[in-house]
Amino acid sequence: MTQHTHDAQPFPATTVLGYPRIGPRRELKRALESFWSGATTEPDLAGAGSALRRRTREHLSGLGLDPHAAAIPSDFSYYDQVLSTAVAVGAVPERFGIDAEGPVGLADYSRLARGDAGTAPLELTKWFDTNYHYLVPEIGAQTPLRHIPGSAPVAEFLEAKEQGTLTRPVLVGPVTFLALAKGEEDTDPLDRLDDLVEVYRQLLSELAAAGATWVQLDEPALVSDNGAVPAPRLTGAAERAYRQLAQASARPQLLVAAPYGDLRERFAVLAATGVEAIALDLVKGSIPDDGALAQASHLTLVAGLVDGHNVWRTDLDAATERLHQLRTAHQGRVCVGTSTSLLHVPHTVADEQALPERLRSWLAFADEKVAEVLALSAGPDGAAEAFAVARGAVADRAGAPGVRRDEVRHRTGALTASDTERAQVDVRVAAQQERLGLPLLPTTTIGSFPQTGELRRARAQRRTGEITQEVYDQVIRDEIGRVIDLQTELGLDVLVHGEPERNDMVQYFAELLDGFAVTEHGWVQSYGSRCTRPSILWGDVSRPAPMTVEWTRYAASLTDKPVKGMLTGPVTILAWSFVRDDLPLGQVAEQVALALRDEVADLEAAGIGVIQVDEPALRELLPLRAEDHQAYLDWSVRSFRLATSGAAPYTQVHTHLCYSEFGEVIDAIDGLGADVTSLEAARSAMEVVPELAASGFSRGIGPGVWDIHSPRVPSQEEIAQLLDRALDAVPATQLWVNPDCGLKTRRYAETEESLRNLVAATRGVRAGSSPLNR
Ligand code: GLN
Ligand code: ZN
Numbered sequence: 001m002t003q004h005t006h007d008a009q010p011f012p013a014t015t016v017l018g019y020p021r022i023g024p025r026r027e028l029k030r031a032l033e034s035f036w037s038g039a040t041t042e043p044d045l046a047g048a049g050s051a052l053r054r055r056t057r058e059h060l061s062g063l064g065l066d067p068h069a070a071a072i073p074s075d076f077s078y079y080d081q082v083l084s085t086a087v088a089v090g091a092v093p094e095r096f097g098i099d100a101e102g103p104v105g106l107a108d109y110s111r112l113a114r115g116d117a118g119t120a121p122l123e124l125t126k127w128f129d130t131n132y133h134y135l136v137p138e139i140g141a142q143t144p145l146r147h148i149p150g151s152a153p154v155a156e157f158l159e160a161k162e163q164g165t166l167t168r169p170v171l172v173g174p175v176t177f178l179a180l181a182k183g184e185e186d187t188d189p190l191d192r193l194d195d196l197v198e199v200y201r202q203l204l205s206e207l208a209a210a211g212a213t214w215v216q217l218d219e220p221a222l223v224s225d226n227g228a229v230p231a232p233r234l235t236g237a238a239e240r241a242y243r244q245l246a247q248a249s250a251r252p253q254l255l256v257a258a259p260y261g262d263l264r265e266r267f268a269v270l271a272a273t274g275v276e277a278i279a280l281d282l283v284k285g286s287i288p289d290d291g292a293l294a295q296a297s298h299l300t301l302v303a304g305l306v307d308g309h310n311v312w313r314t315d316l317d318a319a320t321e322r323l324h325q326l327r328t329a330h331q332g333r334v335c336v337g338t339s340t341s342l343l344h345v346p347h348t349v350a351d352e353q354a355l356p357e358r359l360r361s362w363l364a365f366a367d368e369k370v371a372e373v374l375a376l377s378a379g380p381d382g383a384a385e386a387f388a389v390a391r392g393a394v395a396d397r398a399g400a401p402g403v404r405r406d407e408v409r410h411r412t413g414a415l416t417a418s419d420t421e422r423a424q425v426d427v428r429v430a431a432q433q434e435r436l437g438l439p440l441l442p443t444t445t446i447g448s449f450p451q452t453g454e455l456r457r458a459r460a461q462r463r464t465g466e467i468t469q470e471v472y473d474q475v476i477r478d479e480i481g482r483v484i485d486l487q488t489e490l491g492l493d494v495l496v497h498g499e500p501e502r503n504d505m506v507q508y509f510a511e512l513l514d515g516f517a518v519t520e521h522g523w524v525q526s527y528g529s530r531c532t533r534p535s536i537l538w539g540d541v542s543r544p545a546p547m548t549v550e551w552t553r554y555a556a557s558l559t560d561k562p563v564k565g566m567l568t569g570p571v572t573i574l575a576w577s578f579v580r581d582d583l584p585l586g587q588v589a590e591q592v593a594l595a596l597r598d599e600v601a602d603l604e605a606a607g608i609g610v611i612q613v614d615e616p617a618l619r620e621l622l623p624l625r626a627e628d629h630q631a632y633l634d635w636s637v638r639s640f641r642l643a644t645s646g647a648a649p650y651t652q653v654h655t656h657l658c659y660s661e662f663g664e665v666i667d668a669i670d671g672l673g674a675d676v677t678s679l680e681a682a683r684s685a686m687e688v689v690p691e692l693a694a695s696g697f698s699r700g701i702g703p704g705v706w707d708i709h710s711p712r713v714p715s716q717e718e719i720a721q722l723l724d725r726a727l728d729a730v731p732a733t734q735l736w737v738n739p740d741c742g743l744k745t746r747r748y749a750e751t752e753e754s755l756r757n758l759v760a761a762t763r764g765v766r767a768g769s770s771p772l773n774r
Contacts, residue, residue: 008253009213011277011300011335012071014377017216017257017308018170018341019060020366021076022525023052024348029529032078035106036114042106049078053156057165063370067165070214074156074167075341078106079113079528081218082134082180083122085172087112088153089199090146093138095119103151113528123182124527126620128220128260130309130344131534131576133527137177140184145195147202154206161211169207173217173256174200174245175237179229180221190229193237197244204251212252216279218341222270223261223285224624226664239269246274253277255302259340260309261285261624271296283307283339287326297331306364306372308340311522311536311578313364313397314372316380316390323376336377342366345578346522354520359538362397365522398582400539402515408540412590420641423649425699428675431650435609436562440732441723441762442493444702446656446678447566447612448505448742449483449498450751459503476501477554484558486752491759494610495563497555499744505568505614506576510535512547513595516577535577537588543595546602553606564610564654565603567596570639575617585621586635593642600644604651612654613644615672616741619657619665629664637671644674652676658704658741662688666695676700680740682707682714686722690729701730704740705761706754711746713753719761727765737762 022028031048034040053076061067077084086092087104096119098108113135115121122135139145153169160167174196181189200217207215222238225231245254253276262285263270263278270278272295279302280288288296303326305319327334348367349360364372375386397403422428455475462472483498502508510516516535523531548565556563570592579588596613603611623632644653655672658680662669669677669692681688681703689703705722706714719737726735737758743751 008276009069010333011214011253011255011302012066012069014065014336014373015071015168015302016060016065016073016338016342016366016370016373017218017259017279017302017304018073018075018338018343019056020343020345020347020525021052021056022523022529022531023055024351024521026523026531027052028078029531032110032529036110045078045106049076050159052076053159054163057160057163057167059367060370061165063367064374065370070166070168070212072160072165072167073170073216073341074153074160075170075216076152076156078109080133080135081170082127082137082172082177083109083113084152085177086135086137088148088151088171088203089177089196090144090148091137091139093122093140093143101148103148103155128224129621129624130260131526131532131617131620132344132524134180137181137189138184139178139181139187139189139192141187141191143192145192145199147199147206149206151203153203154210157207157212158210166211166213168214168216168255169212169252170216170218171200171203173219174241175234176219176221178237179227179234188229190233190237193241194244197241200241200245201248201251204245204248204254208250208252214255214277215252216255216257218257218259220258220260222263222266223258223281225626226622226624235266235269238266239273242270242273242275255279255300257302258285259304263288268292268295271299276300277302277335279337280304281339282322282326283309287322287329290329293330299330300333300335301326301330302335302337304337304339305376306336306338306369307581308338308342308369309344310581311345311363311365312581313362313368313390313393314376315394316372316375316387317394319376320380320387336373338369338373342369344524345369346519346524351521352519355517358396358400359517359536361393362538363536402539403582405540405542408542408591408594411594412587415590415642420638420645422645422647422653422673428649428652431648432609432652432675435650436494436652438493438562439766441735441737441766443737443759443762444492444494444564444678445487445496445738445755446740446742447496447499447564447614448502448744449486449496449500450746450748451500451744452479452748455479455500476551480551480555481558484555484563487755488559488561490752490755492755493561495555495559495561496566497551497563499566499742501551504532505742506573507533507535509547509568509573510537510577512543512545513541513592514544515539515541515591532576537574537577537579539580541588541591541595543598547599549599549602549606552603552608556606556608562609564612565600565608567599567611567613567643569613569615569618569655570596570643571621571636572615572617575621586631586639589635589639590642593639596643597646600651601646604647609650610652610654611644611647612656613640613674614656615640616656616658618668619661622664633665633668633671637668640672640674644672654678654700656741662691666691666697670695670697674699676702676736678702678704678736678738680704682722682740683709686725686729689726693729698734700736701734702736702738705737706739706758708739708741708743708746711750713750714757716757716761716764719758720765723761723765 257279277300375383
């Protein structure tokens with residue numbers, strides 16, 4: 001045991017695991033983007049960061065978290081907490097040529113995240129089952145891992161201390177850090193565990209010397225058995241790492257946080273290592289069993305009862321009941337906290353004056369959640385008023401009009417198996433070929449065309465009332481006309497209208513469906529300076545009127561070529577919104593699917609022969625525990641089929657998936673039953689094509705031949721090579737040619753050139769491919 005056992009500062013009664021870093025008015029976004037554009041300097045950015053950190057500390061202290069007892073997390077990051085941890089432990093890949101002897105400056109830090117002309121950035125990928133993206137550390141056998149004195153965690157702790165706040169530094173824990181890292185060929189980042197733990201040991205020692213009493217190590221990897229690392233290896237790594245860290249002679253007390261799920265057997269493993277505290281996610285996870293708790297009486301437990309990943313007010317009575325259960329079962333200290341960092345929710349409901357008053361009263365964003373933590377700790381007597389208000393809101397929400405609508409429930413209740421079935425594939429193929437008459441290797445795009453400054457301006461002017469709806473609609477019509485002309489000139493086979501009317505592929509539909517609300521300032525960080533404003537799905541969903549038919553019909557009227565209607569699928573709509581917590585997600589998905597099914601029918605009736613339903617988030621919602629996968633895949637696939645299976649045989653249904661490691665969802669992709677599936681594939685050189693073919697997938701497939709995440713224009717030869725590679729795995733009759741994803745973030749110059757190359761390459765491959773394949 002350590003020297004802390006006698007006089008150690010106890011863990012504060014109330015805390016949050018983290019707080020939004022972007023700032024209530026996205027101050028960090030602005031500071032970063034002006035630094036990147038060259039308009040401001042490194043000291044300007046550092047000053048903005050420092051001001052934000054100070055604001056957050058003072059604000060949290062004002063809300064009631066103890067500024068002298070490590071209750072306020074020091075969890076700032078300029079871009080991403082995984083990158084910040086990487087930099088703090090010296091894990092800077094050599095390819096960046098950064099001198100990592102001392103702390104990494106903000107220009108180099110930005111380069112790791114964004115790359116530059118000669119260097120690709122670190123890869124970006126989704127953080128557990130959230131829509132937050134982290135930068136993937138590259139940890140090979142030789143990657144430096146070293147203690148860098150004076151790195152950000154220490155500097156920011158000292159900065160806070162000088163300004164009068166004793167914070168709790170937060171780092172990504174060593175096990176999660178390596179579990180999320182990418183190795184080189186044949187190397188497993190976890191092989192570097194001992195090296196990394198040694199660096200953490202030194203960092204902890206420096207933090208202790210600086211005066212830190214508690215440090216939080218986030219280990220969400222321990223609630224998952226989904227990652228690349230086999231579960232027993234991960235458990236073993238946790239045991240080894242925390243035993244070593246706990247034995248360190250000079251260190252702060254350690255809180256290991258396990259957000260997003262349930263530690264299960266790893267709770268006992270961690271408890272036995274000698275760490276002082278564990279934070280449990282009691283929203284997604286459960287109270288450890290009595291046997292495990294009996295062995296853990298020395299531990300402080302932080303009960304994560306307030307949901308950090310959703311926006312609903314906590315049912316304080318129910319949470320108090322669980323807190324009571326935990327206090328009864330656990331001999332040691334029990335504190336109250338959030339289930340996860342508050343990074344995933346906006347700052348405050350107080351900013352949302354345009355939301356209906358009643359809906360607003362059901363919500364809790366970051367600041368309101370801090371108040372809930374305090375109320376839970378104070379209890380129903382100590383915080384009678386807060387409990388009364390919460391009770392009222394919970395009851396009001398349960399009975400409010402729109403939350404439960406009989407006509408919606410009757411419709412989902414009456415569904416039968418035949419509602420997810422379409423005609424036989426061969427019947428569909430014949431009917432579609434006859435109607436569409438497409439050439440071999442049809443070319444198309446994923447939906448959006450570049451969002452020009454003019455479009456953004458028009459949208460802003462429409463919002464402020466500066467232009468009328470008629471003027472705005474004309475801007476959109478003109479843009480559709482230009483996009484159709486361009487595609488015609490380029491010689492694409494299946495055209496799109498370009499989605500100029502959509503600010504966002506989910507929010508657009510949320511604004512038109514009943515059961516959703518959209519916020520004004522509800523920004524949450526997606527990655528780096530990028531933020532999204534998720535819609536709030538609060539009630540039963542239905543479609544009061546067609547949503548896309550007019551624009552699509554207009555586009556189709558301008559050409560003889562088929563125009564593809566564009567819809568966002570049920571899973572993606574759920575994944576990128578705040579979802580209701582009072583109905584199983586599978587049922588919510590059914591409601592959204594039925595609304596889309598009506599839209600499909602209306603598009604079809606308007607003469608649209610090709611309809612795409614995007615599901616880029618299919619992989620993202622995959623549960624963190626393997627045993628939950630099948631149930632999820634069942635409802636998600638079913639909801640897609642429900643949305644699309646009303647289509648007649650002669651209507652060609654497309655889907656689009658991206659951001660995915662397809663492996664775990666490959667059977668599900670087949671299960672969607674789409675006639676054509678486009679996927680992200682350019683960066684991985686078509687890897688997914690043989691994989692899909694091997695799994696027996698036999699319908700149309702459009703592996704992306706242009707990586708649209710970068711401004712680089714792919715050459716004709718390069719595209720032809722990718723097509724040849726795809727044709728090694730699938731017959732030409734199955735292959736479609738398209739970019740990796742939508743083009744809304746690209747500029748017209750590179751879009752035109754790339755699509756020109758795409759069409760030319762396709763024509764070349766068509767000419768060369770054997771007529772026997774046709
Ligand atoms: N149809 C959408 C677009 O083209 C798809 C975007 C996505 O997959 N994220 O923008
Ligand atoms: Zn995509």
